Amino acid sequence: AFQMQLITHRPPNNNYTNHRTPQHNQYHRYRNGGYRNGSNNMGGRSYSNGWNHYDNSGMRDYKEPPPDWKRFVEITFMVSKVPQKADVSEIREAFSSHGNIYKVEFETRDSMEGEQPTGAVRVTFRPVPSTPFWREPVRFHGKDLQVDYLDYMSDHFCDYTDNKKFKLRFHSLRAESLELGVYMQPEVFVSEVKYSELVQFTINYQKRNISVEFGIKNLQQYYMFKMEIEFKDIDGEIHAELDDSRQRSRGIITIANKFPARYWMFDNRLQSKNQFNWRMSDSWKRKTEIRVKKSNTDGIPLQPHMPDNSEQLGKWVVFRITFDLDGVANTHREGFILFKEMMQKASEYNLAPKNAINKRPLRIVDGTNMRKCVERSMLNYDVLYMVECNLSFNFLHDYNLNSEFFSLLNSLPTESATYIMETIYAKKKRQFDPLSYLRYESMRQVERKPRHVPSYCAMMRKVVVTPTTMYILAPTMETSNRVIRHFHHMKDNFLRVQFVDEASNKVSSTNGTHNDALYNKIFKVLCDGIKIGDRHYEFLAFSSSQLRDHSCWFFAPTADKSADDVRKWMGTFSTNKSVAKYAARMGQCFSSTRAIARLPVNDIVKIPDLIRNNYTFSDGVGKISYALSKRVADTLELKTVPSALQFRLAGYKGVLCQSKYLRNNQIQVRPSQEKFASNHYVLEVIRGSTFIPAYLNRQAITLLSVLGVPDNVFIDMKNAQVNELDKMLKNENNAVTVLHKNIDEHGVTKSLADLVKAGFLQSKDRYLMNLISLFSIMMLRDLKKKAKIRVDKGAFLLGVLDEMDALREGQVYCCVSDPANPSSRKVITGPCIVYRNPCFHPGDIRVVTAVPCPDLSHLVDVVVFPAVGYRDIPSECSGGDLDGDDFT
Structure with a gap:
């Protein structure tokens, strides 16, 4: 038996005992039927003990587990006579020498002191122990424990559709080795790294994923790792083959994935959140690299090719698992049947072809000494960026590139070379012979039509950072913002950066330290930046919407302009002492807007806020003249003049409502709209009011x-x-x-x-x-x-204030247009309800009365709230205001 110490200095609590026992590797068949007829309830679950169950008196007629217990995926025992002061770690330590403990669950009861143990503990082993340890006394604190077999495990693995048929929930086999690598050609696999210790392969049909556990030995200690991929992320079908060329027969499967796998490391020091329960899953920590010792990359920015090759793990998206068919069963024939049945089961889920065993084996190439990166610094930056873009998505690979390819690419005009790289990116397919493709495309001399970019848009670059790699996206057109418009001559120095989990899933938050490696990776990128070619992008700022998407802006400094210079130009934020508000105010400059006109300072008039009973009725709303609103409508190519606009101007933000008493290009803003000091007096509009x-x-x-x-x-x-x-x-x-x-x-x-x-x-x-x-x-x-x-009979409208004092408390004015005929209008009258999303309390839904009001007839497709009353209605609706909130 292997005695493994998993990241701990005391005797091992979890041992993968006797890993070469063939019975552990069987294709597991289960007896039909669910729970047995035992009536005892242990923690709300019915169970029976062996083939006999407890009777009402509690007397036990002990018998062993069924004869085929070695064929189970896992086995559970009820351990009795446990001292009440015993904890989870002591139970794990007491049973760790008998096998790999998967789960420990204390039976508890409620008492005046809270939850208290009853002296009974369920212990689950996965895989099953190699020897029947329960036949011998188990000593604990100087006393013998009572160990009883529980028979409720079969329902964990089978989905019963009727009394006779069932579907297996997961399939687990001991493997000989796991190899990570890439395809150099469709039938040539490059093996980058190979793990041969304690490899366990599992297909979980319930969770729709495949996981492989493997060990790394270092200084007489085994460190357990786990990789996991989802069914939906598998690229194509699983390639299965048989190898009879050596003395022992082997079954081999090769899985190509669209994205890198997710990796975990087993850490025995992690404690469960519940003091009476422990699962093996509680001790898995996410990892961004498979290393026993942490690599020293402090101060080194994230780049397509890292000096220590740490980015290679994100490029290894092909996984090859080898099974020793003579070792997974008692005979070679049984091993072959198990392997074949596993592949047939996988074919039912479209993971493998129906004729799963492929007679054409893949050619294997050792990639440990192969060149990982080909020199390409001679390329123009725009061309280099697109090359790295294709490499990051595995549309190209360094193994298929050489100096001749880059020499030819460098000899082409920049526009032609960039266009050819963009065509590869647009096809979304791997090019296994890029040199021939480049020669063909360069001779075609296809005339490229210049891309039309509207004046209010810009082609922006974006990088998506994952735990193991980064994806460099091709430039995309998007509405520009204040900063990009001002620094338009160096817009290529700005970079959007988004942080996601593998397969573009959102990075989740955890209470413990399970995801610390992911958070450390994000923090490192924010501190050290990103380097693509000769440009080193540094963190700049983020907007409020970007924060929700885990994204931000980076900037590559030049000789005369740094990220600090850009932030200084944006405005003075020192008055905001809160970190969150400081960042939010800075992100105000990155809102996607349309620039309308630079306004003279004399046209911008400050007026006081309307405050009653310490409530700001005018929070976030100002006024704009009809002439300037008409100019906005012409610029945005709107068919009607909007009654209200969501805007940005210098350090002001919020809504401007059309006023009949303002002339020319006048606007009036309030103190509640000023968030920071700035002299950028260009009116920028996000949107106009409309009917939804x-x-x-x-x-x-x-x-x-x-x-x-x-x-x-x-x-x-x-x-x-x-x-x-x-x-x-x-x-x-x-x-x-x-x-x-x-x-x-x-x-x-x-x-x-x-x-x-x-x-x-x-x-x-x-x-x-x-x-x-x-x-x-x-x-x-x-x-x-x-x-x-x-x-x-409802609408989703922008909220504004009654500047005419025409409405009374509890009244609103609402006039909406007909989508089929915008010139047709309808004034809403009578009792209404108004609320704002999100709403969580019954008081967030307010009952109001809609009334006609000639003084407000010029306002359409907005809901007008009164300026009188004890409290403003918007703040009663989930704490809203009038700086751009929509109301239903």
């Missing part, structure tokens, strides 16, 4: 139900919406009506309605029918997942 239909969500439905709205009201509204979506493709009028009812702020549904009116639906145009079907599917998906129910 109102939709309920789960939060609103819950609160309205609590407030007395009958459930059948929501059910009827849902049914009506489903029925009208079903009829969209059957009748043109139905389609137009539904599309106009579900108008969106980007005008997509309106464009679809225009195509329907033009007769494309009547002529059964496939493109339009597919678009309408997609629209219907998306609406049904939102209805199912978010309870997004449309309210026909």
